[in-house]
Structures are given as C-alpha cells and as structure tokens.
Amino acid sequence: MDPGWVAVSPETADRSQAYGYRSTVTAFTAKRWRRAAAATLLVLSVTAVTVPGAGAQGESDRGFPGDAIDSEYLVKLPIDEVRATGLEPIRSVGFGWTLVRSPKSITADGSPDMRMLAGTPDVAPNTTYELFDEPRFDEQWALENTGQNGGTPGADIDALRAWERTVGDSAAVIAVIDTGVDLDHPDLVSRLWTNEGEIPANGIDDDGNGYVDDVHGWDAYAHDGDPDDESWHGTAVAGVAAAATNGIGISGVAPGATIMTVRACQLSCPTSAVLEAIAYALDNGARILNLSLGSHTRNEALEDALEAAAVAGAVVVAAAGNAGTDNDAWPIYPAGYPGNHIIAVAATDHDDGLAVGSGWASNYGASSVDLGAPGQEVLTTTPGGWTDESGTSFAAPHVAAVVALVRSLHPESTPQSVRELIFRSVDTLPGLTGKVATDGRLDAGGAVDLASAPVAMIAATPTAGTIPFAVSLDGAGSYDPQGSIVDYQWNLPDGDTAHDENIVWTPPDAGLHVVELVVTDDDGFKDSAAVTIHANTAPIAVASGSPTLGWAPLSVTVDGAASSDDDGTVAAWDWVAGPSSAIGAHAAIEIGEVGEQAVILTVTDDFGATASDQFTVLVGFDFVDTRSSIFRLDIAWMSALGITKGCNPPINDRYCPTNTVTREQMAAFLNRALHLPPTTTDYFTDDDGTLFEDDINRLAAAGITKGCNPPINDRYCPTNTVTREQMAAFVHR
Incomplete structure (x- = not known):
C-alpha cells in the first residue's frame, strides 16, 4: 500500500456500491493514528497534545491592547486646529481624529502634557493592537516564519500582511468535507456555521431543507445531523483554515471566516458520502469546498458533483496526495479533475521546499498540481487540544482560507477570478519550479494585496495593424474595489508617459510594442496591466x-x-x-x-x-490561317488589342494574312493600335469624304505618314494596297 493511503475495510466501502463504484476516496494525512476499527489510517508523525485552556491569556475576540506609542496621541480635532494649539500634527486619521506628537513634559509655552489628558473624551493614547494574541502563535511557522524550529525566515504565507486588510468575513463559508469537526473545541466553536432555522435535537427538519437537526452541518457518512469528529483529521483541517483569534491556542489563516462541518469520512470516504456532503454544502450556501482526500480512481459521479459546484460558483481546494509521486503521470482525484474552479495543492516545508517526511512526501505535478502551501509540522487543532500535523491534507486548508480572505473582500468574485488571483500572487521558489504549475507557494499577503489593490485594465483598439495606424488605449475599465483610482499612467514604448484615462498612440515603427498602464488608488496601492501592439509593415509584391x-x-x-x-x-x-x-x-x-x-x-x-x-x-485569337505565319505573334497582338477581329465575319476564325489592305485601312489599324488624338487639320486632298479620313488625318498629325506624292505630299493615295502581313509588322514596330 502506498504511503499516505488507507487500508479499506468492507464497512467503509459499502455506500460507494450504491453508485456502482467500489473505490473509496481516502483522507490524506501524515500522522500515525489507530482506532479499534477494521481499517488503519497511515500517518506520519505525532506530537504531544495540549488540552484546551492551557496557556490562555484572555477572552478578546480579535486581539489585545499592547503598549501605547510614546509621545503619540490621538486628538479629536481637525488638523488645522491642532496646529493652532502648538502641538505637532502627524496626520489626520479619519472620523475627526488627528494623530499628534507630544513631548513627555509640559511644553515651553505652558501647553499641558498630552499624556495627562489620555482617557478624556477628546484625547486618546495611540495604543497598539495586535491582529492576534494566541498563546501558540509563535509556533505557527506557516503564518509567520521567523526561523523557529530551524526553518528559513520568510518561508511562510505572510498571514500578518493579509490580516492588515482582512481576517475574513463570517459570510465566507468554508465547507470542510472530512471526518467532521470537534464541535466543542474552544478554538473552533465560535467559527462554526450555524443553521439558524434549525432547532437542535428535536428530530424535526425545522427549516425544510431536507436535513433533520443540521444545526452545525451534516453527517453524510452516518446520515444524521451530528457531524462531530469521531476521528481527528477534519478538526485539524478546520483549525488550519479558521481557528479563532480568541486568546486560546492558535489562529487559523482566516480566523474571521466560517467553517461548515460536513462529515463524509470515517477511516475513508465513500464516494456516496462525498457526493452527499458536496450537495449539502452547496444547498446551504458554502462556496468554498475543502477536500483533503483523494483516490487514483477517476469517478464520474464525483466529477459531476464538482461540475455542479462550478456552476454554483464554488471554489474547490483539493490535496495533491502524500506518496511523493508525479500526479501528471499518476493522477489523484479530485485534485486532478479539470476545471478552472479547482485548486490542487502540494505541501511545502519550513524551508520552502517540497515537503518530505518520514515515510511520506508530497505529491507534485508540473501541470496537474497548481501550487504549494505549508504542510509539514503545521500546528493545528485536534479533538481535545492542539498538535502538529503533516501532509497535503493540511496544505489544502491554507489555500481554502486564502480563498475566504479574498472572497471576504469580493463576495461576488468568480471561482476563475479567485483562482487566477491566488496563482498570480504566489511566491515563486526554486524548490517548486517545475514541480507545480505556478512554480510557487501560497502568499496570503500577496493575494489580499491584489484583491485590495486597484485593477488595471486596458482596452486597445486595434492591437495590431500595418503602419501607419493609430491605437486607441482606454483605461476606463480599471477599477478599485476598496476606493477610487486617482492616477492613470501610460508608459509608452518610446519612453513617453501620459496621465489621461484614454489616449491615442501611433506606433513609430514596425515590431512588437508593449504599452503599460499603471493605476494608483486613493490608498496608494498600484496595479499594472500591459498590452502588446503588433505594428507591421506591409509586404512588397513583385510579379x-x-x-x-x-x-x-x-x-x-x-x-x-x-x-x-x-x-x-x-x-x-x-x-x-x-x-x-x-x-x-x-x-x-x-x-x-x-x-x-x-x-x-x-x-x-x-x-x-x-x-x-x-x-x-x-x-x-488563334486564327486558323495564321498558324504557319512568321507574323503569327504580331497578328495575335493585333487581335488581343482589338485592332482586328478577323476577315470572315461573322465567324471570324480567319485573318487572311496574305490579302492586301489599302493604305486607308492601314491608317485605321494604326489609329486603333496607337489611340491617336483627334485633329481638326485636313492634310490630304484625296481622302475627303472617305470612311477612313479621320484615321488618315490622325496618322498625319502624329507624323506617322507624310503623304504619297513627295515633295508636295498633298495626297495620301488611300486606295493603294499593302499586304496584311506587311501591315501587321509595320503596326507592331
């Protein structure tokens, strides 16, 4: 049996047969754990468990007051009035308050020491607040790696930076489809999803959603309303994602998000139970699904369920597996299913490498696994306390939680846009290059920055053309989800810049020209977008x-x-x-x-x-009587130009090459060939009134003929004859 997989007993596979499948989906883990049951879950490590309450330091829900910053106070006065008092204003901070700097004693002009006024309605100390105050936060290298436990500082998801903007919103619901969740765990109880329409334990489907007593979720394995964790795996996954900042234990990546508990697994996860769990989650509003489970068997029913999740707008986060194998060659499902709403996650260690443990290693895949996330010795919740866990099962909820952070800022965001934002924000790492599709590890701070920052968008028309041509560049589609855009800067290929929302630019020469737009919002956040304009020169045709x-x-x-x-x-x-x-x-x-x-x-x-x-x-025309004539091409030339049509109308298949023509006929041929200009001069006396008089005069005006009776040359001799072949040669020349 491969490392990280489950030996399946008959009782764990029975429900999958209802769908015509005998395979079950197995929870990935890396911790040795035994139960008095028929199956054995392969695990990789175990540490001491801390009981709830140990080391607790308070009851605050979001954090605890820290020290006040020396000589800085908040005064509820406009900044101009603060200046008039002689105090040194630092900046206006909103809601009528101004941050000021004050000396530690009475000022030279007798103004009171501002510290003496601290606590009055109009003056407050500039107290610091931490985004967390969890007794074991310092052990959570995945959120902030300071080198603890021998790790590399900075090899973390930068959770603190993300929390400066959001810790998650309760409306961002993460469905943990797993072994259940410890519903009484002190670090999780406040983050549990609650069905407000259901009355606990009355045996009635109060809200009519088809599920009885589903107060905190559903047990799709046992088909009842008690999704409590009879194992430990789901509790550990939930803690990584959203353990509360309550002064007890640890903090989840999205401590403000909500956990919907949907049990689908005991020691393994029948496909039927997973399907029921997904259906429950979608029916009850969860739009983030964490699936820390997998199988090498592709299952059409599960694939259908995930397609339904895509239609519902859900992001599906799935673990890549713990066998140390290449998922490109040997896929794991559901991580390997296609879909731009599915994120497949590998596990990384505290040195930003692909995680490798004793008897297990993270799977990878240059095209089938999307990114890495911390998954080795991750401190998280377990029934009755806290413990370190390893495996891609615990890498996945890091990503699900960042999806919740992003959707807390943008509840309307599509799965595709969230997925792309998370991929764009990864920290690219040498240890993941060629191992995952993004070459990087999850960066919560970067993802939230992208979600908070303005979004630069360029509409360029056209994006390609043959020079010279003008390009209309429009930045009006840019937007700021948390404020407004205050500056548009176009960086043009020739080094010039422009600061209008819309501009027109003409490529100076042929080639690929990159135009960049940088937008800045009212918080100073920036985003950029670029468009490539292909300026082409037309080809030169030579025929x-x-x-x-x-x-x-x-x-x-x-x-x-x-x-x-x-x-x-x-x-x-x-x-x-x-x-x-x-x-x-x-x-x-x-x-x-x-x-x-x-x-x-x-x-x-x-x-x-x-x-x-x-x-x-x-x-x-190919006259039948010219084929042996030495003047055949000359005759063809005359025919092509319409100078002659033949000599035997209406058939006109003959030219009569040896027949003679009169000089007046020759004048007509020449005029047709040369398109001579008209003249009003009458040159000759012997052509007056003839059919070809005009042709003869045009020839004379052009100097082609001077007459037939030199030196007087007042006659043309129009009825004198020449052979037609002689005439053809003369005309051609």
Missing part, C-alpha cells in the same frame, strides 16, 4: 511571368519569388487572371479569354497584411 504575348488558350508561367517582407516572411502567393487562379511563388496560370489580360499577384505576410502587383498578358 513577373512569361510569355506575355500569345494566343488563346495561353499558359503563363508566373513568378512571385522576388516578393519580400521587411519584418517577417511572405506566407502566401495568390494569382488571378480573369476567371483563372493559381497559388504559390512559382505557378502556371491558363488564360482562355482573348484580350489584354491583367495577371494579379497578391502576397500575404505572416501577420496577415497584403500587397499586390501585376503584369499584362496579351492574348490573341
């Missing part, structure tokens, strides 16, 4: 091909290899010529239509920007 003159159908070999992209690569070449198309840097495209055809190349770069280039191909 060529051959042949560029021929007869239909004409196959043209096209070449776009000379195209380029200065800040990337050309990713695609697309060719179009009329209805024909082709792709590739080198391709062939067939043109079947007669005429002047544009072959267009469009290139696309790896950014998606495009550019085009083109060349012209002249495609003539």
